[in-house]
Amino acid sequence: MSTTNNNINTSLEPDIKIRTATIDDLPAIFHLGEKVFTPKDVSNLYRTWDEYEVTGLFNSEPEYMLVAVVGKTKVVGFALGSVIEKKRSAWTYGYLLWLGVDAAYKRMGVAGMLFDRFRSLMEKADVRILMIDTQADNVAALRFFESKGFTNPIDHIYMTLNLENQ
Numbered sequence: 001m002s003t004t005n006n007n008i009n010t011s012l013e014p015d016i017k018i019r020t021a022t023i024d025d026l027p028a029i030f031h032l033g034e035k036v037f038t039p040k041d042v043s044n045l046y047r048t049w050d051e052y053e054v055t056g057l058f059n060s061e062p063e064y065m066l067v068a069v070v071g072k073t074k075v076v077g078f079a080l081g082s083v084i085e086k087k088r089s090a091w092t093y094g095y096l097l098w099l100g101v102d103a104a105y106k107r108m109g110v111a112g113m114l115f116d117r118f119r120s121l122m123e124k125a126d127v128r129i130l131m132i133d134t135q136a137d138n139v140a141a142l143r144f145f146e147s148k149g150f151t152n153p154i155d156h157i158y159m160t161l162n163l164e165n166q
């Protein structure tokens with residue numbers, strides 16, 4: 001006869017919750033971003049990921065900083081965004097600036113949960129258009145955003161000029 005204890009979580013899926021980031025989450029967000037935004041995976045994004053991205057957004061728009069946590073404090077993913085109101089435009093835009101998930105927790109729906117919460121915050125802020133940007137060769141991100149309904153990819157070319165050689 002099998003015994004069942006209702007207090008034991010027998011699911012193999014980790015218990016992941018989405019919440020607004022607090023100041024105590026900032027180091028974990030920063031260090032996870034260092035792992036996630038690597039030259040190999042996102043050959044351009046990593047250049048601009050630094051501690052000021054995290055502290056700056058926490059200062060300006062902490063309500064749009066979300067973390068996915070296992071247990072009380074283990075940050076396994078984050079979404080950082082911003083609301084943009086353009087002069088001479090009646091429309092309000094939402095920008096999902098940074099979305100990252102710990103490699104050990106990928107394909108478990110973590111980014112999906114973060115995005116869904118972010119989207120509902122944007123709707124509450126009367127945002128009419130959501131924007132993201134990512135590398136053209138970042139297949140995981142492209143498939144992810146397509147799965148969330150994003151369309152209309154527009155090519156954007158980055159060029160470099162090495163000033164040291166001149």
Ligand SMILES: CC(C)(COP(=O)(O)OP(=O)(O)OC[C@H]1O[C@@H](n2cnc3c(N)ncnc32)[C@H](O)[C@@H]1OP(=O)(O)O)[C@@H](O)C(=O)NCCC(=O)NCCS
Binds near residue numbers: 107110111113144147
């Ligand atoms: C892109 C990223 C955020 C996705 O996170 P995730 O938690 O693994 O995504 P989810 O589990 O919520 O995936 C939802 C859906 O997106 C698509 N998807 C996600 N990763 C994919 C991959 N590697 N290949 C193909 N499709 C993928 C699938 O449709 C997936 O659904 P499925 O697992 O049922 O097939 C994650 O891979 C990541 O952190 N990448 C590095 C950072 C980055 O590129 N960020 C985005 C730009 S800022």
